[in-house]
Amino acid sequence: MTTNVAATAGSDFIREIITNDLKAGKNGGRVVTRFPPEPNGYLHIGHAKSICLNFGVAREFGGVCHLRFDDTNPAKEDVEYVDAIMEFVHWLGFDWGDKLFYASDYFAKLHDFAVELIKRGKAYVCSLTPDEMRAYRGTLTEPGKDSPYRSRSVEENLQLFAEMRAGKHEEGTHVLRAKIDMASPNLNLRDPAIYRIKKAEHHRTGDTWCIYPMYDFAHALSDMIEGITHSLCTLEFEDHRPLYDWCLETLETPCHPQQIEFARLNLSYTVMSKRKLLELVEGGYVSGWDDPRMPTLAGLRRRGVTPEAIRDFCQRIGMAKRDSLVDMGMLEYSVRDDLNHRAARVMAVLRPLKLVIENYPEGQVEEMDAVNNPEDPSMGSRKVPFARELYIEQDDFREDPPKKFFRLSPGREVRLRYGYLVTCTGVVKNEKGEVVELRCTYDPATRGGNTPDGRKVKATIHWVSAAHARPAEVRLYDRLFNHENPGLEKDGKDYKTHLNPSSLETLPQCWVEPSLAGAAAGSRLQFERLGYFCVDPLSTADKLVFNRTVTLKDTWTKLEQRGEVD
RNA sequence: UGAGGAGUCGGCUAAUUGGCAAGCCACCUGACUCUGGAUCAGGCGAUUGAAGGUUCGAGUCCUUCCUCCUCAGCCA
Numbered sequence: 001m002t003t004n005v006a007a008t009a010g011s012d013f014i015r016e017i018i019t020n021d022l023k024a025g026k027n028g029g030r031v032v033t034r035f036p037p038e039p040n041g042y043l044h045i046g047h048a049k050s051i052c053l054n055f056g057v058a059r060e061f062g063g064v065c066h067l068r069f070d071d072t073n074p075a076k077e078d079v080e081y082v083d084a085i086m087e088f089v090h091w092l093g094f095d096w097g098d099k100l101f102y103a104s105d106y107f108a109k110l111h112d113f114a115v116e117l118i119k120r121g122k123a124y125v126c127s128l129t130p131d132e133m134r135a136y137r138g139t140l141t142e143p144g145k146d147s148p149y150r151s152r153s154v155e156e157n158l159q160l161f162a163e164m165r166a167g168k169h170e171e172g173t174h175v176l177r178a179k180i181d182m183a184s185p186n187l188n189l190r191d192p193a194i195y196r197i198k199k200a201e202h203h204r205t206g207d208t209w210c211i212y213p214m215y216d217f218a219h220a221l222s223d224m225i226e227g228i229t230h231s232l233c234t235l236e237f238e239d240h241r242p243l244y245d246w247c248l249e250t251l252e253t254p255c256h257p258q259q260i261e262f263a264r265l266n267l268s269y270t271v272m273s274k275r276k277l278l279e280l281v282e283g284g285y286v287s288g289w290d291d292p293r294m295p296t297l298a299g300l301r302r303r304g305v306t307p308e309a310i311r312d313f314c315q316r317i318g319m320a321k322r323d324s325l326v327d328m329g330m331l332e333y334s335v336r337d338d339l340n341h342r343a344a345r346v347m348a349v350l351r352p353l354k355l356v357i358e359n360y361p362e363g364q365v366e367e368m369d370a371v372n373n374p375e376d377p378s379m380g381s382r383k384v385p386f387a388r389e390l391y392i393e394q395d396d397f398r399e400d401p402p403k404k405f406f407r408l409s410p411g412r413e414v415r416l417r418y419g420y421l422v423t424c425t426g427v428v429k430n431e432k433g434e435v436v437e438l439r440c441t442y443d444p445a446t447r448g449g450n451t452p453d454g455r456k457v458k459a460t461i462h463w464v465s466a467a468h469a470r471p472a473e474v475r476l477y478d479r480l481f482n483h484e485n486p487g488l489e490k491d492g493k494d495y496k497t498h499l500n501p502s503s504l505e506t507l508p509q510c511w512v513e514p515s516l517a518g519a520a521a522g523s524r525l526q527f528e529r530l531g532y533f534c535v536d537p538l539s540t541a542d543k544l545v546f547n548r549t550v551t552l553k554d555t556w557t558k559l560e561q562r563g564e565v566d
Numbered sequence: 567u568g569a570g571g572a573g574u575c576g577g578c579u580a581a582u583u584g585g586c587a588a589g590c591c592a593c594c595u596g597a598c599u600c601u602g603g604a605u606c607a608g609g610c611g612a613u614u615g616a617a618g619g620u621u622c623g624a625g626u627c628c629u630u631c632c633u634c635c636u637c638a639g640c641c642a
Contacts, residue, residue, distance in 0.1 A: 011580065134638075142568085176640095185568050188637075193640050214639095218642095238637090330591050332591095333592090340604060375604070418600075461601090554602075
């Protein structure tokens with residue numbers, strides 16, 4: 001993997017802030033970050049950006065990064081997600097050591113902080129209905145009005161809050177609010193709710209609680225409790241920072257983490273919001289959270305994308321505060337760059353065309369030496385059987401080739417990779433006039449693909465022996481959407497209208513070289529000249545299934561699409 | 567129209583904090599090649615959202631304006 005981007009690492013605004021803090025002796029020289037997912041969905045590549053940032057920063061500055069589940073809403077959360085999140089943080093290559101926490105671990109403390117707030121006259125129990133509360137909140141341009149319950153005495157608030165906790169009140173009847181300023185131009189400061197009644201079973205605390213803290217309150221204090229020094233989050237929380245700070249200042253906590261916001265990741269030709277991703281899964285638009293077209297880590301993994309490639313990608317895209325749309329091509333570059341160095345090369349024919357070598361002895365089989373990875377000699381070589389009847393790619397033959405088409409055509413000679421040079425001597429067509437078989441002759445002096453006489457051939461194509469190849473199903477994946485920014489919905493069109501109808505093409509009858517017979521699920525390979533593929537987890541010895549991760553760069557197709565082949 | 571943010575090559579990000587606007591992706595040439603891959607060499611491409619101002623000198627400081635994003639959950 002190239003490391004030239006490492007030179008610029010450490011130059012983003014967040015690392016600059018931390019460097020300066022360290023220089024100024026803040027936090028006693030400690031750097032503690034945290035990755036705080038809510039266990040209500042699967043991780044996607046946007047989370048990967050945050051994970052790389054938080055764990056990366058900790059590592060670079062000799063600090064630690066906590067994994068903390070922000071599980072303050074039992075109605076939406078589940079252990080299923082907790083387990084999946086941990087699995088994928090590890091998969092991405094990061095480790096939280098013994099720093100695994102849950103906001104729910106702090107429920108008792110958080111409750112006590114809420115009581116303290118009440119005692120300080122900084123919180124009150126409000127008995128407005130949700131609708132009334134909304135009406136009292138005002139609008140973006142008009143100030144809100146004080147709740148009639150705002151002036152309840154400390155004693156009454158304490159009493160009521162205790163009753164809320166004891167389950168004496170129904171959901172929606174009471175809420176604990178911070179007493180800040182109903183006229184604040186920042187809506188988050190208009191007496192935000194910090195505790196609400198929710199009679200739901202929590203995945204960790206069961207029915208111990210029937211009141212749960214809200215995000216702003218829980219997050220600031222959880223950060224404080226853990227001694228987080230830099231609390232990194234996305235831009236939409238910028239407006240919440242005054243509330244984050246208010247909680248810590250008002251409670252005069254011993255430490256006060258610094259919240260810093262960065263732009264979330266947007267990737268072209270996909271969507272990133274949990275709601276949309278969930279809708280794609282539930283609506284059957286994809287096969288599941290791990291559908292290889294999904295930007296989820298589960299999907300990317302099944303697609304064959306490596307954690308190294310994702311980390312490299314996150315490094316390359318940088319870190320800033322401006323909204324941006326990162327080109328999918330950027331991710332593909334990182335994927336190819338990584339796989340080029342590590343994926344073993346094999347031969348596979350996706351759209352088979354039979355080729356018969358007329359002067360090759362019937363029944364003869366030769367084991368040809370094939371290099372596993374020209375980028376890495378230590379990966380060795382393997383034997384590939386060569387015989388009289390082969391399959392080649394339909395795309396590699398043109399009966400009437402344009403000028404810049406270098407591959408096989410009548411009368412032309414090409415090299416069969418690691419095999420022999422063959423010349424096309426004739427074609428066999430079916431009743432519809434389609435070419436169904438090629439007749440060729442080979443030059444016995446070119447064994448292994450060598451040309452003792454120094455003669456040049458313009459093309460080398462891949463092949464498999466018809467008698468030895470294993471059948472396989474190959475799934476060709478393409479971008480899920482055909483619109484660069486489907487989630488924008490600016491034109492009023494639902495993002496689903498931009499779903500790419502050909503994002504998946506299944507080729508049920510492909511042939512792969514015999515060395516792939518027992519390929520392990522998850523193995524990543526390069527099918528020579530076609531792209532990078534991986535063995536699907538559901539692939540079996542009886543039925544091999546490969547997923548295309550990404551194509552190889554394809555100059556020929558580009559020329560052809562531009563019409564520059566003649 | 568309240569508040570908070572953000573505007574730098576086609577995309578993403580830098581700029582020693584006032585000193586020749588740099589890198590990556592993409593794109594284009596060429597070399598090399600038993601993958602039309604990879605690699606290598608080179609190239610294209612930003613009057614830094616706009617207009618003023620301060621200054622010997624402004625992406626950076628000041629003023630005005632424009633555009634875009636976020637916020638009116640008892641979600642996070």
